[in-house]
Amino acid sequence: MATRALSIIQGSWQLLRMIAVASSSFATIISTMLPLFLYYTLSPNNLLFILLILITGAIFIHGLLTHLLNDVSDYKSGTDALSPAILSGGSRVTQDGMISIESMEKIGKWLAFYIILISIPLVYLGYYQLSILLLIGVWAAASYSLPPLQLSYRPFLGEIFSLFPAMVALGLAGAWLALDEVPVWALQNATINALICVAWVMVHHIPDREADKQAHPTKQTSIVWSVEKFGESFSRFPALLYLLLTGLCVFWLGMERLWAALGVLVIVTAAITLVANMNIKDDQQVSTCEKILLLFAVITAVWLGVFI
Numbered sequence: 001m002a003t004r005a006l007s008i009i010q011g012s013w014q015l016l017r018m019i020a021v022a023s024s025s026f027a028t029i030i031s032t033m034l035p036l037f038l039y040y041t042l043s044p045n046n047l048l049f050i051l052l053i054l055i056t057g058a059i060f061i062h063g064l065l066t067h068l069l070n071d072v073s074d075y076k077s078g079t080d081a082l083s084p085a086i087l088s089g090g091s092r093v094t095q096d097g098m099i100s101i102e103s104m105e106k107i108g109k110w111l112a113f114y115i116i117l118i119s120i121p122l123v124y125l126g127y128y129q130l131s132i133l134l135l136i137g138v139w140a141a142a143s144y145s146l147p148p149l150q151l152s153y154r155p156f157l158g159e160i161f162s163l164f165p166a167m168v169a170l171g172l173a174g175a176w177l178a179l180d181e182v183p184v185w186a187l188q189n190a191t192i193n194a195l196i197c198v199a200w201v202m203v204h205h206i207p208d209r210e211a212d213k214q215a216h217p218t219k220q221t222s223i224v225w226s227v228e229k230f231g232e233s234f235s236r237f238p239a240l241l242y243l244l245l246t247g248l249c250v251f252w253l254g255m256e257r258l259w260a261a262l263g264v265l266v267i268v269t270a271a272i273t274l275v276a277n278m279n280i281k282d283d284q285q286v287s288t289c290e291k292i293l294l295l296f297a298v299i300t301a302v303w304l305g306v307f308i
Helices: 002-016 018-039 044-077 101-124 128-145 157-179 184-213 222-230 232-253 255-277 283-306
Strands: none
Touching: 002 018, 002 044, 018 044, 018 157, 018 184, 018 283, 044 101, 044 128, 044 157, 101 128, 128 157, 157 184, 184 222, 184 232, 184 255, 184 283, 222 232, 232 255, 255 283
């Protein structure tokens, strides 16, 4: 019994992939909450409560729901079995015998159902913002991995309609809940953090391109599509595209947020140089680049939070 309990705890932690969750979701939350603590005369207790709610939501929706549904989808298609599995290839909890695929599918669907169920009374209690945020999170997780949409298996659609809007919503959440409005700086921070997140996810998918091609159905990620259209070297293209879009946001920040703009420019330039020069045939090197991009994402989020 104790061994089984330990296996479940270990499997749950492995499933969460907390480094990815912290570097993307937590960082995005902090990027918006930090200015509220530093530059607004709001109750610290209320802000801490909002921060706790958002962190908890990120753990359940990004850490659990998204990873559960994505693991099930990729296990069934066969791509995870063929993945080099350095940082990609799912959480490996099923392959390691910790949790069965049937249990994961059941837990994922019930978790989505309960989150939707919770969102209904929140509207009647006057917490409509929380309800909307929860529903966006469920939409993103389900549309990304579950049929019939399964947008992660379609080039660019998974990023545009699932990942990006979910990250923007999470980035706006703190300001929206605390101020009952969304300042321009919050929209800027949320957009930039979301684009950087999408860019590192594109790098995350590069080592899996051959496994994704052999999946049933084919997991035609933006990387696979780029390789099929333009050749192997273009597996970098999606990541570079989203990094360039991030760089264009410097003009949006403008002179009003000069220090923020300069920081983003430096980080994006370093990220583009890193991605453009990495050896895409060396999975270890690609994974190292992904880790550096995760660090860049955290630095960017904090930098934007300090300089508004």
